[in-house]
Amino acid sequence: MEMKYVPTTCPYCGTGCTFNLVVVDGKVTGVAPYQRSPVNEGKLCPKGVYAHEFVNREDRLTTPLIKKDGKFVEASWDEAYDLIAQKLKSYKADEMAVLASARTSNEDNYAIMKFARGVLKTRHIDHCARLCHASTVAGLAATFGSGAMTNSIGDIAQSKCVFIIGSNTFEQHPLIGRRVMQAKKNGAKIIYADPRLTPTGKQADLYMQFRSGSDVAILNGLMQEIIRNGWEDKEFIANRTKDFEALKAVVMKPDYSLENVSKISGIPVDQLKTAAEWIAKSGATAILYSMGITQHTVGVDNVKSVANIQMLCGNLGKPGAGVNALRGQNNVQGACDMGALPVVFTGYQKVIDEAAHKKFSDAWGFPDGICEPKNGYEVTTMMDVLTEKPGELKAMYIMGENPMLSDPDLTHVEHAIKSLEFLVVQDIFLTETAQLADVVLPATCYAEKDGTQTSTERRVQMWRKAQDPPGQAKLDWQILAELSAKMGYAGQFPWQSAEDVFNEIAKVTPSYGGMNYERLRKPEALHWPCPTTEHAGTPILHIGKFSHPDGLGVFFPIEFKYPAEVPDAEYPYIFTTGRTLFHWHTGSMTRRSASLESEVPTGWIEINTEDAHDLGVADGEMVVAKTRRGEIKVPARVTEEIMKGVMFMPFHFAECAANVLTNNALDPIAKIPEFKACAIKIEKIQEA
Numbered sequence: 001m002e003m004k005y006v007p008t009t010c011p012y013c014g015t016g017c018t019f020n021l022v023v024v025d026g027k028v029t030g031v032a033p034y035q036r037s038p039v040n041e042g043k044l045c046p047k048g049v050y051a052h053e054f055v056n057r058e059d060r061l062t063t064p065l066i067k068k069d070g071k072f073v074e075a076s077w078d079e080a081y082d083l084i085a086q087k088l089k090s091y092k093a094d095e096m097a098v099l100a101s102a103r104t105s106n107e108d109n110y111a112i113m114k115f116a117r118g119v120l121k122t123r124h125i126d127h128c129a130r131l132c133h134a135s136t137v138a139g140l141a142a143t144f145g146s147g148a149m150t151n152s153i154g155d156i157a158q159s160k161c162v163f164i165i166g167s168n169t170f171e172q173h174p175l176i177g178r179r180v181m182q183a184k185k186n187g188a189k190i191i192y193a194d195p196r197l198t199p200t201g202k203q204a205d206l207y208m209q210f211r212s213g214s215d216v217a218i219l220n221g222l223m224q225e226i227i228r229n230g231w232e233d234k235e236f237i238a239n240r241t242k243d244f245e246a247l248k249a250v251v252m253k254p255d256y257s258l259e260n261v262s263k264i265s266g267i268p269v270d271q272l273k274t275a276a277e278w279i280a281k282s283g284a285t286a287i288l289y290s291m292g293i294t295q296h297t298v299g300v301d302n303v304k305s306v307a308n309i310q311m312l313c314g315n316l317g318k319p320g321a322g323v324n325a326l327r328g329q330n331n332v333q334g335a336c337d338m339g340a341l342p343v344v345f346t347g348y349q350k351v352i353d354e355a356a357h358k359k360f361s362d363a364w365g366f367p368d369g370i371c372e373p374k375n376g377y378e379v380t381t382m383m384d385v386l387t388e389k390p391g392e393l394k395a396m397y398i399m400g401e402n403p404m405l406s407d408p409d410l411t412h413v414e415h416a417i418k419s420l421e422f423l424v425v426q427d428i429f430l431t432e433t434a435q436l437a438d439v440v441l442p443a444t445c446y447a448e449k450d451g452t453q454t455s456t457e458r459r460v461q462m463w464r465k466a467q468d469p470p471g472q473a474k475l476d477w478q479i480l481a482e483l484s485a486k487m488g489y490a491g492q493f494p495w496q497s498a499e500d501v502f503n504e505i506a507k508v509t510p511s512y513g514g515m516n517y518e519r520l521r522k523p524e525a526l527h528w529p530c531p532t533t534e535h536a537g538t539p540i541l542h543i544g545k546f547s548h549p550d551g552l553g554v555f556f557p558i559e560f561k562y563p564a565e566v567p568d569a570e571y572p573y574i575f576t577t578g579r580t581l582f583h584w585h586t587g588s589m590t591r592r593s594a595s596l597e598s599e600v601p602t603g604w605i606e607i608n609t610e611d612a613h614d615l616g617v618a619d620g621e622m623v624v625a626k627t628r629r630g631e632i633k634v635p636a637r638v639t640e641e642i643m644k645g646v647m648f649m650p651f652h653f654a655e656c657a658a659n660v661l662t663n664n665a666l667d668p669i670a671k672i673p674e675f676k677a678c679a680i681k682i683e684k685i686q687e688a
């Protein structure tokens, strides 16, 4: 028997924990601790512990599939490539759209971005960042000049106060939760704001239960209280920011008195007072947020409000502070960095910027040019265009995404995807989306490839190949390069290895310019920006100056707005969604992990004890959950831990898919849907 350990990075959340894959006779069989990682220091959450279990599942895709007469038939790679090439060449550039993937590597995302813009020449490329942190990218770019988590994970342990709003950190980013506990052990105060008393809330010194969708009112109220008491950091405001007076004019309005904010949010006034004092006076407060802040029609407003309060208190550009936007998927930061967005090339170089467009056009050398220098459609817009403007979009190429479970209003999504003339899906399993494809291409998972991913703290870390892929499955970037060659562009994709792809990325991306595999193989890896090979990387952003050309942070006065859909007589409760400790997003990997699936085998709807009493619903009873988008049957979980009037569902489970219910109303800037607040009703199932 031959056994070896291969260190690699966890394929689930954006924390970026490293572990060893245990390989026996060439097959991945387990996970073992890797003590040298500065991120997780050998510790893992359950998803990491069992991250080997889906790798060798018997239902992995192992050969290309072509749909004939409604059924998939096995095909050779040449047959699949020839069909895809012939079909894609028959469409005009902007009739095609591409979805990249926050689960695959930077190299894979760069390859599909180049394929979209260079081979297909379409401007319509996006990925699931649209569904999670598009509002962070837009909100923090506007306020700080850079749309990413400002501090590092280890740094959170140095905080004097940690304010967590809209993030169930202990279940969604457990190894970041560990740093919060280290801060608490060092004496920091922990404030938690959420409609549910989650495991994160149970560790807090102050728990503020609030109605989904009232974030801006809460943050404005806290800022009013801080200014009223003179606790703002006057020096920081004077030297490092602009437009403070405009902010003050809004947050000091009577609308944002603590009494009013209490009425809107449901948080008692004394709790708001305590929170304001702790946040302002700690000396180093870190704010942690996630999709509770971003997934709203006011997602960008929420993010700007978080930035406002941190600038007000001088909590930026120093250890233990910062705006810590916790990115969801393992490589959602990297997919954004790689330009898998409709408005930018790599490193956020704008597509509409003439110089940037010329730079990529020259660097890539496509003889017939690249996409037009115009912004493309977001994934949410693609779905609307497909249903509302038939014939405008005709073909879609999806790599490693599953919109048939992840996107809001699934009936609408199904209608959109079924209206495509031609759909290619490249994935490791036959997901709900892949089942609708015309061609399915078998790809490799994280355990079968070298490559890099960029975690929430902008740390670029290595994946290392531990075993061969199953059957004929191929590397994602390799599939795209081979398909491009079939379409006449062999010279533009000369790569022989993931390292070749990365070296090209570094050449065209200033923030990755000083990185190479040799440097990234070290356990600490590198945080971007890292512009030169001598540069040590940047664990904390905005020290001394922000990323805007004038170096100043910008205050944005934000008025509170209610969610697009609020409870009424017909749909009297607020509905919100989230994740569980044991599953990951659409469950394509975790639900194929026997250990994780046995912990949490299906979904549920959380109902407050008093609401359940009013409805006559018992714990465990099947109910019908209904919104204006659709209805599902789901077991009730009756609990005092959710706020009265609010209901919650995890969104991982196809058999009771929460996204049948969610609202696809969008933030006007980020085009992110309002997953976190809509109106719902519950009906008992009558016995026949």
Ligand code: SF4
Pocket (backbone or CB within 6 Å): 010, 011, 012, 013, 014, 015, 016, 017, 040, 044, 045, 046, 047, 048, 049, 172, 173, 174, 175, 176
């Ligand atoms: Fe993986 Fe995230 Fe768990 Fe770490 S915290 S083991 S990265 S899922």
